[in-house]
Amino acid sequence: MKCVTCREPAIIDIRRHNANFCAEHFLEQCRRQVVKAIDEFEMIAPGERALVAVSGGKDSLAVWDLLTELGYDADGLYLGLGIGEYSDVSGRHARDFAAARGLKLLEVDLPERFGYDIPTGARAARRAPCSACGLSKRHLFDAVAVEEGYDVLVTGHNLDDEAAVLFGNTLHWHTEYLGRQLPVLAERDGFPRKVKPLVRLTEREMAAYCVVRGIDYLVDECPMAAGNRHLTYKEALNDIEKASPGAKHSFYFGFLARAAERFADEAETDREGLRACPTCGAPTTAETCAFCRLVERAGGARPDPSTATAVPVELGPTRAGAR
């Protein structure tokens, strides 16, 4: 197995590209795919300030690393979700990564700031844990990006993630979600611009990227996600990808090229009547935004809009907690 670029021994084969790469040219390949995604979908302009949603897993650390390598001005934001040891370890990975590279990591700790953690909060609010977690993350990433004046919020969603979400939305024909499952969502109505620079790269490639770059990431999947439908969809797509390499790529990019806009009207309608949540100021179509309702039902303190910003953390031997 030889590198397609230099003919030296390869360390990875990428079947959908029908190509093998040595370590050096694999990193180059990853950077090339990120550049291609950023260019094709006009994700980030030169000089813009990016905020990366960082979980401590391979994807978020890889995208932060890749953007930094490519010369982008990118800070990180870590949310403490209170999922026991999983959260402790993931936070440590995020902080160690930032500290080693002198990067700025903001932090918001959910239990400390909003009085609930995902496992007990979800139970109290009678929501599935993944639903309460997704809602909390979306809200806080958006809020911090807007309040701290970032131009763009970056997430580490890779091709496997996007294909699996698209698969779920297609299986159920959730037409209101299909219209906005895009690699870039423009800034509007109080939402920041959101971009996914890893849509041309897979989970496996991101794991390999971290290994080659010496990035120490949290390998475990979230313990609360075990057995959720998303994983069933991923497995089904993996079986198909195995039989037809490139199937996921053509599913996702074919959707973007030939189907997404057919569902755009509904995504539009869904955003009509957005106004500011009276409690926290976030855009919502409801009386009170879903996050504030979750906070209330999850038994925590009401968020105070005047202090609802993330606190930059001075990275060093002792971590200043978010306050």
Add this chain to the structure above:
Amino acid sequence: MKCVTCREPAIIDIRRHNANFCAEHFLEQCRRQVVKAIDEFEMIAPGERALVAVSGGKDSLAVWDLLTELGYDADGLYLGLGIGEYSDVSGRHARDFAAARGLKLLEVDLPERFGYDIPTGARAARRAPCSACGLSKRHLFDAVAVEEGYDVLVTGHNLDDEAAVLFGNTLHWHTEYLGRQLPVLAERDGFPRKVKPLVRLTEREMAAYCVVRGIDYLVDECPMAAGNRHLTYKEALNDIEKASPGAKHSFYFGFLARAAERFADEAETDREGLRACPTCGAPTTAETCAFCRLVERAGGARPDPSTATAVPVELGPTRAGAR
């Protein structure tokens, strides 16, 4: 396990309906689902003459049986595809079924009439066997239905078939096919009306239906289809159905309700410029229709439009061959 209708011992559980049925009420359930499909999509009006595409497998024999039971005037059409013993046995099943019920079965034998069989014809024409076979079947079923003056052509496609085809078309975003993947295609431009009364019933249910009704069908899958993509899609969907009973139904019917019409324009465009094939008279957008090109490349005799009709077969101890 008790029948949901009469509380007698059940013979089958249908997880997506969360219901079990005894033999009698299972047959009733199958008839009810066919009636529902026919009514909902206005497939066949009372008094219309239907032609059922019959392969000798469970689905085509079951749909023929169900339509007859429900009082419809339905003849069968069997195509001899020349796939070795598979074709010999499937033809026997079709003929035996028709003979036992005094039903009329038309036959067209591909090797005899057009000088090629699927395995060698596909090779000669450099087409995948399933592609050459599908093309031949579509053409001949359509042609015979139109020429023999039937009001509607019936096929035995079940929910598993439709969901798997939809899945394949969605995975590749074959938008030109998505717009016409409907349980009813209206008669137009020289095509007969085509309907799929089994879309609310699964493969497993059709096998059970045949067993309960004592219908002796060909169990084997076509030997040429082994390993094709369609089967990969079926397996992936089966895994999902197992995890979420009803997933296939909501995938297919959700598509019909909320997505199909978004792709209708392309199906429309695809039919622009249809005219009669100079060789056989079938509607085509090309110089010569794809079937006549296949016949020519497959090394057989050119079809003669003046004789290109199916010959009704007097069913009895000796079978009059199609001529």
